[in-house]
Amino acid sequence: MTPINRTIREQVTDQIRDDIVSGKFPAGQALRESELAERFGVSRGPVRDAFLQLSQEGFLAYQANRGVTVCNPPDSEDHEFIVSLRQQIECHVIKRGLDKINEADWKQLEKALAELESACQTEAVVKVAKADMKFHEEILAACGGTDFLPLWKKLCSQMLLGYSRLENYAEIHAEHVSILEALKSGRTNAVTTAIIANIQ
Amino acid sequence: MTPINRTIREQVTDQIRDDIVSGKFPAGQALRESELAERFGVSRGPVRDAFLQLSQEGFLAYQANRGVTVCNPPDSEDHEFIVSLRQQIECHVIKRGLDKINEADWKQLEKALAELESACQTEAVVKVAKADMKFHEEILAACGGTDFLPLWKKLCSQMLLGYSRLENYAEIHAEHVSILEALKSGRTNAVTTAIIANIQ
DNA sequence: TGATTGCATATTGTTAACAATTTGCAATTA
DNA sequence: TAATTGCAAATTGTTAACAATATGCAATCA
Incomplete structure (x- = not known):
C-alpha cells in the first residue's frame, strides 16, 4: 500500500x-x-x-x-478560529461517511492508533504530531472525505506552526482511543463530541 | 503596486x-x-x-x-458546507479588522467594485468570477487577513469548479454594492449579513 | 552631506538534456 | 484461450547550465 x-x-x-x-x-x-x-x-x-x-x-x-x-504562527484568536474550522470539517466528513467505513478501514484505524501510542511513548514531539495527524487523516479517508484533505491539511499546518499542546502524551493517546470507540459505536453525536474535545 | x-x-x-x-x-x-x-x-x-x-x-x-x-466539482452537500466555511472566514477577518481599513484601502475597494461592474457588463463568466473574487480579496487584505488568503482561495477554487451562479449579472453587482455600503457603515452585523447573502 | 547611479554578487527563474517510471501491446507460454 | 513476460513509446522526475532579477555597496555628483 x-x-x-x-x-x-x-x-x-x-x-x-x-x-x-x-x-x-x-x-x-x-x-x-x-x-x-x-x-x-x-x-x-x-x-x-x-x-x-x-x-x-x-x-x-x-x-x-x-x-x-x-511563516509566523497565528495569534490566539486566529488559532481558535482555525481549530473551529478543522473541527467542522472532520465532523462534516464523519457525518456523511460514518456508515461507509469497511473492515479494511477499521484495521487501518487500529494500526494508526497503535502507532500513535508508541509515538506517545517515545515522547518525540514531531513523531507524536505526525502520528496524531495520520490517525485523523485515516478517519477522513475511511469516510470518503479525501476531497477535503488538502484543505484540512492546510488547517493542520497552521496549527502545527504554533504547536504547544504536547504536555500530556498519555492524555493525547486516551483521547484518540475515545474517538475510535465513538466511531465504532456508530453514533455521530458521540464522535463529534470526542473530536471536538481532542482538537484544540 | x-x-x-x-x-x-x-x-x-x-x-x-x-x-x-x-x-x-x-x-x-x-x-x-x-x-x-x-x-x-x-x-x-x-x-x-x-x-x-x-x-x-x-x-x-x-x-x-x-x-x-x-478535479470534479463538489456535490451539493459539500458545496453548501464549503460555502459556509468561506462565509465564516470572511466574517472572522472582517470582524477583526473592520476598523483597520484606511483611506488607501477604500480607494482600492471602490476600484475593485468598478471593475466588477464593467466585468458584469461584458457578461463574460470567467471575467466576472475573477473580478468577484478580487473584490472579496481586497476586503480581506484591507482587514489584515492575508494569513487566511491561501485557505480562502482554496475554498473559492472548490466553488469555482462547480460555478453555476452567474445568471443575473446585475444582481451580482448590486450585492457587492451592498457589501461596500455595509463596510462603510462600520457595523459588523450589517457586513456579515451582506456577505452571507452574497456568498452562495 | 545626501541622494543617486552603476556595478558586483547572490539568488531565483528558465531551459534543455538525460534518467526513471509507467503504460499498452505484442509475443510467449501454460 | 488466458495469463504472463518483455519490450517500445510516452510521460514524468532530476539535473546542471544559463538567464534574469534583486540587493548592497562604493563611486559619483548636486
Whole structure:
C-alpha cells in the first residue's frame, strides 16, 4: 500500500516540513534553494518544488525572485478560529461517511492508533504530531472525505506552526482511543463530541 | 503596486486555471506537461510548477509519475458546507479588522467594485468570477487577513469548479454594492449579513 | 552631506538534456 | 484461450547550465 520509493521531491518536502514543525527553522528565517539542495545532496529542482508546495501548505511565505521565509504562527484568536474550522470539517466528513467505513478501514484505524501510542511513548514531539495527524487523516479517508484533505491539511499546518499542546502524551493517546470507540459505536453525536474535545 | 512583469510560472498558472474554470478543460481530463509547454511556447519547468500549485489549490489531482487530471466539482452537500466555511472566514477577518481599513484601502475597494461592474457588463463568466473574487480579496487584505488568503482561495477554487451562479449579472453587482455600503457603515452585523447573502 | 547611479554578487527563474517510471501491446507460454 | 513476460513509446522526475532579477555597496555628483 505505502510506496517505498518516494520521489526526491516528497522526501525533501517532508524533511523541511519536519524541520519547521520541530522549530529547527524558526519563524521568519529565509531558506535558500542552493543551501538545502547541497545539504540533501540533490539539485535545486526538487527543493524548489518543495518550497512551492510548502508555501501552498502555509508553512512558507513566497516572494517572486526573493525566495521563501518561514511563516509566523497565528495569534490566539486566529488559532481558535482555525481549530473551529478543522473541527467542522472532520465532523462534516464523519457525518456523511460514518456508515461507509469497511473492515479494511477499521484495521487501518487500529494500526494508526497503535502507532500513535508508541509515538506517545517515545515522547518525540514531531513523531507524536505526525502520528496524531495520520490517525485523523485515516478517519477522513475511511469516510470518503479525501476531497477535503488538502484543505484540512492546510488547517493542520497552521496549527502545527504554533504547536504547544504536547504536555500530556498519555492524555493525547486516551483521547484518540475515545474517538475510535465513538466511531465504532456508530453514533455521530458521540464522535463529534470526542473530536471536538481532542482538537484544540 | 501591481507588478507588470509577472513570472512565466504565474502566467501559465493563471491561464490553466482560467481554462479549467471556463470549462475548456473538463473534469477528469488529463493534462500533459509537454503539450501545454509547447502550446504556451515555454519549457516544461514552469508548467510543472503550475501543475504543482494548481494541485495544491484544488483544481488538479496529482499522482506521482502519472501526471495530473482536472478535479470534479463538489456535490451539493459539500458545496453548501464549503460555502459556509468561506462565509465564516470572511466574517472572522472582517470582524477583526473592520476598523483597520484606511483611506488607501477604500480607494482600492471602490476600484475593485468598478471593475466588477464593467466585468458584469461584458457578461463574460470567467471575467466576472475573477473580478468577484478580487473584490472579496481586497476586503480581506484591507482587514489584515492575508494569513487566511491561501485557505480562502482554496475554498473559492472548490466553488469555482462547480460555478453555476452567474445568471443575473446585475444582481451580482448590486450585492457587492451592498457589501461596500455595509463596510462603510462600520457595523459588523450589517457586513456579515451582506456577505452571507452574497456568498452562495 | 545626501541622494543617486552603476556595478558586483547572490539568488531565483528558465531551459534543455538525460534518467526513471509507467503504460499498452505484442509475443510467449501454460 | 488466458495469463504472463518483455519490450517500445510516452510521460514524468532530476539535473546542471544559463538567464534574469534583486540587493548592497562604493563611486559619483548636486
